[in-house]
Amino acid sequence: MKVLVIGSGGREHALAWSLAQSSEVSEVFVAPGNPGTAREPKVRNVALSVSDHDAIEKAVQTHSIDLTVVGPEQPIVAGLKDFLDSNGHKCLAPSMFAAQLEGSKSFAKEFMKRHQIPTANSFVTHDIDEACARIRRSEFPIVIKADGLAAGKGVVVAHSLNQALNAARNMLSGRAFGDAASTIVIEEFLAGEEASFIVLTDGENVLPFATSQDHKPAFDGDKGPNTGGMGAYSPAPVIDDDVHKKIMDHIVNPTIQGMQEENNPYHGFLYVGLMIQEQEPYVVEYNCRFGDPEAQPVLMRLQTDFATHCLAATEAGGLAGRQLKFKKNCTVAVVLTSPGYPGKYKTNLPISGLNSNVPGTKVFHAGTKEEQGRIVTSGGRVLTVVSSGPTVELAQRNAYARANKIQWSGVHMRTDIGHKAIARERKKTA
Ligand code: AMP
Ligand code: GLY
Numbered sequence: 437m438k439v440l441v442i443g444s445g446g447r448e449h450a451l452a453w454s455l456a457q458s459s460e461v462s463e464v465f466v467a468p469g470n471p472g473t474a475r476e477p478k479v480r481n482v483a484l485s486v487s488d489h490d491a492i493e494k495a496v497q498t499h500s501i502d503l504t505v506v507g508p509e510q511p512i513v514a515g516l517k518d519f520l521d522s523n524g525h526k527c528l529a530p531s532m533f534a535a536q537l538e539g540s541k542s543f544a545k546e547f548m549k550r551h552q553i554p555t556a557n558s559f560v561t562h563d564i565d566e567a568c569a570r571i572r573r574s575e576f577p578i579v580i581k582a583d584g585l586a587a588g589k590g591v592v593v594a595h596s597l598n599q600a601l602n603a604a605r606n607m608l609s610g611r612a613f614g615d616a617a618s619t620i621v622i623e624e625f626l627a628g629e630e631a632s633f634i635v636l637t638d639g640e641n642v643l644p645f646a647t648s649q650d651h652k653p654a655f656d657g658d659k660g661p662n663t664g665g666m667g668a669y670s671p672a673p674v675i676d677d678d679v680h681k682k683i684m685d686h687i688v689n690p691t692i693q694g695m696q697e698e699n700n701p702y703h704g705f706l707y708v709g710l711m712i713q714e715q716e717p718y719v720v721e722y723n724c725r726f727g728d729p730e731a732q733p734v735l736m737r738l739q740t741d742f743a744t745h746c747l748a749a750t751e752a753g754g755l756a757g758r759q760l761k762f763k764k765n766c767t768v769a770v771v772l773t774s775p776g777y778p779g780k781y782k783t784n785l786p787i788s789g790l791n792s793n794v795p796g797t798k799v800f801h802a803g804t805k806e807e808q809g810r811i812v813t814s815g816g817r818v819l820t821v822v823s824s825g826p827t828v829e830l831a832q833r834n835a836y837a838r839a840n841k842i843q844w845s846g847v848h849m850r851t852d853i854g855h856k857a858i859a860r861e862r863k864k865t866a
Pocket of ligand 2: 723
């Protein structure tokens, strides 16, 4: 089987690497990929833009691709799956309509309300006076969200009346996110611990991946501005067996069944961002794709053949009787970023130490490019270093041993990825 992965980040490097492990797979193409994917055995990059659907279809034909797996949300929300399907090609991703679970927060909130899926109470509006009146009657903190895609930046947790009013005004005026914020969601603040729950579904059957936890703030101790993700680990102990069952029974299964009942079956990866509040899970957001950086530590633990399950998920009912199995070990992923990220940052900084090794670790590329035979930085999140170990603490130690061998001018990483799980591990053994 030949597989095409759409995207160029750390998640896509992990997807391509994991798909290439399959004995059923002869070749993996990544469009456009990065220098890390270019160096993987059985993997080859194809230069094209993820928003150019015609070029993607041409690549599918030229390389006789059997399955396309889409990494990022933008091409999914723009209807890439529908386009490839209509041309007779297999594509693992939800349809444009189903992808509204991520592409429109108001769609997601109304869907959850219809299906009694636990989530924060919310109010949807496109009118500034109505928004301000509602905010004035609220308690703080309160959460203001742009309805559409805003590259993970369209959420403000406002701690005061002024901050909330400013956020709503900035969004609804179009200043902050253009059309993506012509509607906003005003949402009750949920306290608790966040976790990521990702599943593979054929529209009927649901196979959960191992649980994970992301670290969005830029600095240690969960301080500083929110980023696309500074690191992740798997499994997330906040999801014990009891919480896992509640997530499947009250959230994931009702979501997949609800989409099916409404004649919009959901295929592909579904990422549910959760807040766990005293053993009760609530949906913070849906994403219509795998997580980044969650894919890196989660796929490192996968034992089951990934490619055959991805292919099976493109057929309604194709996952019946199947299961995803994971290694018992823990994995910790540390993201190395450019100086200044998530604000303005420098690029073209030469990277050293990529050839160093520490057993049990792997480096996934994201914001890198090759220039005159050298690998240099080209984005905010540059690399993800993943390590496995018998505990989160040991996996973390190993991940930093490898990460600290990699250098560029102003390289930044958090030094505490996995801290919540490590605190739990220590409490258990104390
Ligand atoms: P989202 O893009 O919806 O995932 O929101 C980004 C981040 O904002 C989440 O990872 C949470 O940390 C925070 N957040 C969003 N909604 C809420 C909420 N209702 N209560 C508390 N925190 C939230
Ligand atoms: N790690 C957060 C995300 O993929 O949206």
